Amino acid sequence: MTEHHPSTFRSIAANPYAWPFDGVWSAGDTALLLLGFQNGMIAELSAGAELEAAASLLDAAKSAGVAVVAARRGADGAQDPLAARRRLLGDRVPDRHSREWQISDRLALPADAIVVDFGGDNAFIRTGLEDELLRRGIRNLIVTGLPTEGIVHATQRAANDMGFECLAVADACKGTSDPRHTAQLRITTFGNGLFGAVATTADVLAALKTSQE
Secondary structure (H helix, E strand, C coil), rough: CCCCCCCECCCEECCCCCEEECCEECCCCCCEEEEEHHHHHHHCCHHHHHHHHHHHHHHHHHCCCCEEEEEECCCCCCHHHHHHHHHHHHCCCEEEEEEEECCCCCCEEEEEECEEECCCCCCCCCCHHHHHHHHCCCCEEEEEEEHHHHHHHHHHHHHHHHHCEEEEECCCCCCCCHHHHHHHHHHHHHHHHHCCCCECHHHHHHHCCCCEE
8 A cells, every 4th residue: 555645845935034934835735824804804904905915825725735724704693702892893894694705605515624713813812723733733824814014924824823823814814904904914924934934925825836756
């Protein structure tokens, strides 16, 4: 019987360092995070271009055998205190199971995708996501989502603290304004990669095409 080894990929050209930091990533230890690509948020931010970028990354991830995580923010009838706080601060937190809450149909998730629901800004809080990623042997995260200065940064910052190696895909994320988006990515790369590295969709796609069995 032939033992199967997951495809490995070359390092990604990123800022401020070639990602991942140790140059080692494969289909077996990496996940693509799709954060907040819900109908309501996409419409509010006019994030059609970012959605298309995420869709292209999703297609490549599925072809390469990379795990996929989709996270959606919403509030249920019990009114999650995290969701209530975000609503009071002016964030869009749709009711669960509403049209606004649903993940865009443009993202054709694989049957084995990890789908998590949360109420605040951090997709790891009260979702079991960390345990599921560790169970699958995931250590590298390619991060996309909406908005950059909210769900994306909070989730990536938490992931970094948990020991995951994170890469934010700049053009597959969008903030509530261009200055906020730019500022948040600058914080990510501060101090030689305080919360990880930043790359473009094209950079990630190019690396995913370089599988080495």
